[in-house]
Amino acid sequence: MSIKKKKKIPYGQILLHIIFIVTCLTYILPFVLLLSISFSNEDAIAQYGYTIFPKVFDTSAYKMIFENPGQLINSYITTITFTAITVFLSLVFKSLLAYPLSRSTFRFKKAITIFLTITMMFGGGLIPTYIIYTKILHLGNTIWVYILPGLVSAWDIVIIRTFFQGIPESLPESAKIDGASELRIYFNIMLPLSTPVLATIGFTTMIGKWNDWNTALIYIRDSKLFSLQYMLQKILREVDFVEKMATENSQLAEYSVPKESMRYAMAMLAAGPMLVVFPFFQKYFVKGMTVGAVKG
Amino acid sequence: MNIKGKTLATNVSKKKKKDYALRGNLELLMLTLPGIIMLLIFHYLPMFGIPIAFKDYNPNLGIYKSPWNGFENFEYFFTSSDAWRITRNTVAYSMSFLFLGIVVAVTVALLLFNLRSRIGVKVYNTIMILPKFMSMVLIAYIVYALFNPAAGLINQIIAAFGGPSDIDWYSKPEAWPFILTYVHLWQMAGMNSIIYYASLMGVDESLYEAADLDGANVWQKTWHISIPQLIPIMTMLTILGFGSIMSGDFGLFYQTTRDVGTLYPTTDIINTYTFRGLTGGNYTVSAAVGLFQSIVGFVMVMTVNLIVKKVSPENSMF
Numbered sequence: 094m095s096i097k098k099k100k101k102i103p104y105g106q107i108l109l110h111i112i113f114i115v116t117c118l119t120y121i122l123p124f125v126l127l128l129s130i131s132f133s134n135e136d137a138i139a140q141y142g143y144t145i146f147p148k149v150f151d152t153s154a155y156k157m158i159f160e161n162p163g164q165l166i167n168s169y170i171t172t173i174t175f176t177a178i179t180v181f182l183s184l185v186f187k188s189l190l191a192y193p194l195s196r197s198t199f200r201f202k203k204a205i206t207i208f209l210t211i212t213m214m215f216g217g218g219l220i221p222t223y224i225i226y227t228k229i230l231h232l233g234n235t236i237w238v239y240i241l242p243g244l245v246s247a248w249d250i251v252i253i254r255t256f257f258q259g260i261p262e263s264l265p266e267s268a269k270i271d272g273a274s275e276l277r278i279y280f281n282i283m284l285p286l287s288t289p290v291l292a293t294i295g296f297t298t299m300i301g302k303w304n305d306w307n308t309a310l311i312y313i314r315d316s317k318l319f320s321l322q323y324m325l326q327k328i329l330r331e332v333d334f335v336e337k338m339a340t341e342n343s344q345l346a347e348y349s350v351p352k353e354s355m356r357y358a359m360a361m362l363a364a365g366p367m368l369v370v371f372p373f374f375q376k377y378f379v380k381g382m383t384v385g386a387v388k389g
Numbered sequence: 390m391n392i393k394g395k396t397l398a399t400n401v402s403k404k405k406k407k408d409y410a411l412r413g414n415l416e417l418l419m420l421t422l423p424g425i426i427m428l429l430i431f432h433y434l435p436m437f438g439i440p441i442a443f444k445d446y447n448p449n450l451g452i453y454k455s456p457w458n459g460f461e462n463f464e465y466f467f468t469s470s471d472a473w474r475i476t477r478n479t480v481a482y483s484m485s486f487l488f489l490g491i492v493v494a495v496t497v498a499l500l501l502f503n504l505r506s507r508i509g510v511k512v513y514n515t516i517m518i519l520p521k522f523m524s525m526v527l528i529a530y531i532v533y534a535l536f537n538p539a540a541g542l543i544n545q546i547i548a549a550f551g552g553p554s555d556i557d558w559y560s561k562p563e564a565w566p567f568i569l570t571y572v573h574l575w576q577m578a579g580m581n582s583i584i585y586y587a588s589l590m591g592v593d594e595s596l597y598e599a600a601d602l603d604g605a606n607v608w609q610k611t612w613h614i615s616i617p618q619l620i621p622i623m624t625m626l627t628i629l630g631f632g633s634i635m636s637g638d639f640g641l642f643y644q645t646t647r648d649v650g651t652l653y654p655t656t657d658i659i660n661t662y663t664f665r666g667l668t669g670g671n672y673t674v675s676a677a678v679g680l681f682q683s684i685v686g687f688v689m690v691m692t693v694n695l696i697v698k699k700v701s702p703e704n705s706m707f
Contacts (some may be wrong), residue, residue, distance in 0.1 A: 105607060109504050113513040119575065120516050123531040126542065130534060142540035190424030193417035200414045205421055212432045214690050218679035219663050220672050221438025224452060230430070242431045245424045275416035304524030307639065311667065322524045329530060330647060353540070360530045364523060371522045375515055 124368070131155070131357035138353050154354035157339050158362065164338050165362060167317050168324040175239035175320070176302040180295050183244045187294065188287070191250045192279045195257030196265065209247045223311060238312045239305060239320065249294050256290035257283060296377040303367060321363045328356050335359065442676040462677035471662060475678075479637045479658040482566075486573050486638075487630040491623055493578050498585035498619070499611055514586075517579025525640030532572060532645045562655040565646060569656065572645055573638070584626075585619055592618050625701065632693040635659065635686040 126145055130138065134149035141148050158165060193199045194206060217225065227233035232241070265278045273281075284291070309323030319327070327334045332352065339350045438452055445458040466472055497517070501510050520528060535543050536558040548554030558564055592614065600610050637658035646656045659682045666675020698705040 103505075105503075106505055109500060110506075110509060112500060113504070113509065117513055117516045120519055120579075123534070124519075126534050127527075127530055138540055142545050143534050143537070143542055145542075186424050186427060190421050193421050196413075196417060198413065199417045201418055201421070205425070208425065208428070212428055215436070215683060215687055216432060217435025217438050218676060218683055219660075220667060220676035220679055221441055221452075222435040223667055224441065224672070225435045225438045228451070229434070241427070244431075245427045250424070269413060275413060275420060279420060300522055304522075304526075306524060306526050306644075311664075322526045325524075325526045325530070326644065329526065329533060357530065357534070360527060364527045367522055368519075371519065372515060375518060 127357050127360055131354055131361045133354050135351035135354055151351070151354065154351045154358035155362075157351065157355060158358055161339055164316065164319070164324060165359065168319050168321045168363075171236065171239075171318055172303060172305075172321040175236055175305075176299055179240045179243065179302050180298050182240065183246075183249075183298050184291055184295050186244045187246070187249050188253050188284065188291065189279070190245065191253035191257055192283055193275075194250070194254045195260075197262060209250060213247045219311075226312065233312050234315050234318065236318060239302070239308050243301075249298075253287070253290055253294060256287055260286055293377045296374050300367075325360055325363050328359050439676070439680060441673060442680045444673060446673045458673075462673045463681065466674050466678055466681070471657075474654065475657050475659050475662045478655065479660075480634055482569065482637060482642075482658065483630075483634045485566075485570055487627065487634075489570065489574055490577055490581060491626060493574050494581035495585050495616075495619055495623065497578050497582035498589060499615060501582065501586050502589040502615065503607065503611075514579060514583070517582075519579070520576040521580045525644040528572065528576065528641075529644040529647065532568070533647070536568070559647065559649045560651045562652045565652055565655045569641060569645065573641055576641075585622065588619060588622055589615055621701070625697070628693050628697055628700070632690040633686065634689055635682050637661075639664065 122145060126143060129145055129147050130143050131154055132150055132152060133144070133147040134151035135153075137147070137149040137151075190205075190209075194202055196202070216222070226238065226242070232238040260283065264282055265275075268278050268282055269275070304322055305320050306322035306326050309318070309320045310326070313319060313323070328338075335352055335355050336350050339355065441452045441455075442462055443457055443459060444452065444455040445461070446452065447455045501514060504510050504513075533541075535541050538544060538555060538557040538559065541558070543558070544554050544556055547556065558568075596614050597610060600614060605613070637660050639658075639660040642656055642658050642661050643664065646652050648661070659678060663675045663679045663682070666672060666678070694705050
């Protein structure tokens with residue numbers, strides 16, 4: 094019976110593959126479309142519309158961006174800076190708070206857990222937060238507004254704490270009896286054993302920060318401090334933004350700017366790194382998903 | 390070592406342990422301080438701005454010196470036509486995203502589970518997770534490339550089938566519930582199916598083997614073994630989803646619609662509305678709406694947690 098089955102053509106499997114290939118095309122083609130538009134000739138776009146493959150191949154959009162890359166470079170520097178600082182600091186702050194919560198002997202565990210849980214359920218809301226951040230903390234138009242507010246998030250702390258709890262408590266206990274301070278236990282024992290969860294949290298933080306557009310939307314007016322994604326949003330929304338970028342410090346007449354393809358070229362230049370990096374880090378992302386699902 | 394010496398040693402270490410515990414508690418408390426201070430400044434401090442919802446705010450006077458005006462801001466909002474529109478949109482989208490999202494995620498997980506090729510699972514799953522790594526702005530580019538009235542791909546396709554080629558999608562509010570739902574499901578399917586797929590991988594292999602011996606086909610195995618396995622997670626995620634029914638995905642609604650005013654009847658949610666209050670300088674009403682949203686959300690979460698505590702205590706949040 095089973096031998097017979099093996100000889101049969103696996104129609105079911107073929108059908109499944111077809112379903113998935115079609116589905117995956119709906120994921121890949123949109124990105125191909127963006128790429129294609131960025132390499133399309135402006136006149137061809139006007140005539141034929143957007144196409145999955147460029148009708149007339151043209152790199153002038155990229156050329157024009159690289160001739161006057163001021164805004165792109167500024168946004169890259171800003172984004173890389175705040176992403177790197179946030180990933181590093183948030184791992185320190187989050188794990189530092191998660192470690193005591195993982196210790197069963199810690200007397201203030203309950204109080205701090207409640208303190209954390211409240212932040213998950215209730216906040217100031219957009220307007221009060223905006224007023225406090227700008228009027229009292231003076232974070233408006235500074236790079237710190239990208240970094241500081243999100244450094245400590247209750248969800249991530251719960252995930253890290255759960256991971257710490259998986260490490261046998263006899264380890265920190267015995268180190269303590271040998272006279273190690275808690276800070277040393279945290280730094281020399283807990284952290285080295287926790288690289289998987291730290292990588293996962295670090296990576297999700299990185300993605301979140303790289304894709305951050307709403308912070309700039311609310312708090313940043315200085316174009317030097319625009320994040321990449323916010324710059325992209327401006328390009329998509331404001332037709333003349335891309336024109337301004339291209340014609341700044343140059344003698345180009347406005348009509349010669351390939352506005353449409355430049356928009357998409359910018360999108361590709363801003364999203365490109367993530368598209369390349371993504372397959373390598375994907376497993377951490379997936380792990381984070383399943384780690385987060387197991388709550389202690 | 391003799392027995393006497395041993396007990397002595399344990400006695401000493403017990404006392405020592407107590408000292409260590411005391412000192413340890415203080416040390417541990419010190420370690421939590423940086424995080425706690427950050428939360429106090431960046432999360433708790435903004436809560437002191439909430440009174441603005443009950444004030445006639447004057448930027449020159451600041452929140453605390455501005456005169457109170459009771460519930461006027463709330464009244465203004467609840468008597469406006471916006472109140473019903475944005476509440477309805479927020480809740481309706483959340484509900485449809487919640488239920489359709491589960492259906493789609495479970496379907497993808499089941500399909501992946503039935504796929505025999507390990508490489509296939511990996512490749513397809515990786516591709517379907519892609520949009521989760523992309524910012525909403527890039528998704529908005531895709532939507533714009535598809536629905537742009539002049540050059541968009543959708544209009545070209547419609548024209549190819551003999552339809553009109555100049556449909557202005559950004560002035561057709563009736564189309565956007567479908568577009569937004571599709572975009573959301575498309576974006577989440579890969580990621581959300583993982584948790585179900587992982588659960589399916591944990592099913593006892595022998596169940597399927599026994600079913601095979603009994604001559605069960607794929608559908609029967611799916612219906613009688615796989616789906617029952619997923620029901621607890623589905624229930625949990627549904628209940629938890631109700632907790633966030635009042636908070637919409639600001640990025641989806643703000644970016645993919647390009648915040649076009651003509652689309653508001655079907656695309657304006659509480660989050661986009663409060664944001665416009667910020668840019669439009671209408672702080673007080675916006676803060677009132679935000680507070681209304683937080684309070685309803687808070688009540689929902691508390692209720693949901695209470696239910697979860699009854700149904701499966703290990704999954705409750707607190």
